[in-house]
Amino acid sequence: MRAEATQRVALVFSLLDANGNGVLEAEDFTLMGDRVAAAAPRAGQPAKDAMRAAFDRYWTTLLTELDANGDGVISFEEYTACVLSPERFDATITAFAGALAALGDPDDDGLIERPDFMALMTAIGFERAGIDALFDAFGPTADDLVPVPTWVEGIRDYYAPDKAGIPGDHLVTGAGAGTGPAA
Numbered sequence: 001m002r003a004e005a006t007q008r009v010a011l012v013f014s015l016l017d018a019n020g021n022g023v024l025e026a027e028d029f030t031l032m033g034d035r036v037a038a039a040a041p042r043a044g045q046p047a048k049d050a051m052r053a054a055f056d057r058y059w060t061t062l063l064t065e066l067d068a069n070g071d072g073v074i075s076f077e078e079y080t081a082c083v084l085s086p087e088r089f090d091a092t093i094t095a096f097a098g099a100l101a102a103l104g105d106p107d108d109d110g111l112i113e114r115p116d117f118m119a120l121m122t123a124i125g126f127e128r129a130g131i132d133a134l135f136d137a138f139g140p141t142a143d144d145l146v147p148v149p150t151w152v153e154g155i156r157d158y159y160a161p162d163k164a165g166i167p168g169d170h171l172v173t174g175a176g177a178g179t180g181p182a183a
């Protein structure tokens, strides 16, 4: 696994641990779903419900696939295994990415506006500098818009174990992370 992939996964683990107790459990994904839905006031209720459902599915997949010691929570060590077998998470990540991007496109024109992107990514917990750098790396149009599929692909790349130098790496450097989940 690439070092960049390890750093990306470490960062997202720390953010997904929404209640900050050091492990992932159902409550984290409920909190995160509420937080992210609240960050998209222009989005419709179906899109918000789809986002919460995607977070629920994300948690169920983690519990099913990664709870090696069967204690009902996912430790950091258990979580890192998700990038070792990406094919087991592909459908879940794709659904998650689609739900998030849909939430970021409330006018349904297939394009993401920077303020909507910033609001959602801030709600997840990423740092503003990294979010801006990521949006820039997506190559926005002159009107500062990014196509929905570009973001979806960016989310999928984020979880890829063999990718480096991708737009998502800006989130890690922008957040000053890379020292692990306890940073």
Ligand SMILES: [Ca+2]
Residues within 6 Å of the ligand: 016, 017, 018, 019, 020, 021, 022, 023, 024, 025, 028
């Ligand atoms: Ca937790």
Ligand SMILES: [Ca+2]
Residues within 6 Å of the ligand: 066, 067, 068, 069, 070, 071, 072, 073, 074, 075, 078
């Ligand atoms: Ca466990």
